[in-house]
């Protein structure tokens with residue numbers, strides 16, 4: 001089945017978030033209203049039974065995208081559509097109805113579980129909130145079995161501190177499944193776990209995607225894990241999307257100089273000895289998002305930058321592999337590889 005054939009659950013278009021910067025005494029005289037341009041004009045489509053990875057370095061706006069799509073933040077501009085219908089939710093009953101379909105998993109399972117309550121309490125609450133508490137004991141058992149915490153009675157009356165990091169993240173996932181959602185927004189779900197147990201949690205998410213036909217947004221700074229786990233990969237730099245396509249193509253034939261830099265800087269034993277590409281010399285730091293660079297936001301660090309890169313924002317250029325695109329002027333004419 002190709003990417004375009006599965007049912008679209010959640011879409012964002014033109015998604016934009018600018019956080020106003022609090023004005024200091026000196027700024028009071030100026031008319032300028034400064035803002036952090038955290039997310040600009042982002043487009044994402046989440047489909048049933050598919051994992052979409054959103055990859056980028058710290059501060060690139062990934063978490064903000066997840067929170068916008070979960071409707072935890074109001075947006076500055078853009079549209080979010082659930083099954084094709086635009087939705088804007090500001091708390092209350094409408095938020096509960098939305099959260100029944102779209103659930104979020106956070107990076108730190110210890111912070112997202114209340115240390116004074118047991119697993120039973122957390123899961124019962126989720127089931128009750130979403131009207132699924134009928135036959136409670138059976139539903140609690142089923143949730144724990146879904147996240148492979150078996151036998152369930154061993155875990156139900158445990159407190160968060162009595163569980164390992166991986167078990168806690170599994171409880172957080174079970175709590176999200178308590179809503180019986182169609183989409184999961186997973187914000188760095190394994191980055192706080194020991195390396196040895198990350199794979200187990202990613203495999204669990206993949207298994208849930210297949211068994212429950214979930215649409216998953218997988219946020220990560222680790223592009224190697226996107227290749228392993230995601231069907232589609234989107235790359236974000238300084239608040240903007242720079243490249244997207246199926247994960248194999250984006251990770252094996254990256255087109256945007258920033259994606260290449262990300263891959264070159266990720267440790268990969270398969271590529272030892274192949275270093276020394278121009279991207280390796282692209283040092284520097286991500287830009288300030290209060291006054292982001294004009295044109296392509298990567299231009300100050302890009303070894304291929306041309307004059308127009310600092311003045312004109314590159315649109316998405318389609319590349320030879322179906323569904324692969326890059327927002328980079330290098331691909332304006334004929335797609336080069």
Ligand SMILES: Nc1ncnc2c1ncn2[C@@H]1O[C@H](COP(=O)(O)OP(=O)(O)OP(=O)(O)O)[C@@H](O)[C@H]1O
Nearest residue numbers: 019036038056057058059060061062063064065289
């Ligand atoms: N509530 C907020 N108020 C002001 N600025 C914010 C707020 N939340 C995020 N930002 C800023 O927006 C930008 C994007 O942050 P975000 O957390 O989305 O990035 P990220 O890619 O998820 O990074 P990380 O992996 O470190 O979480 C950063 O410059 C951050 O400082």
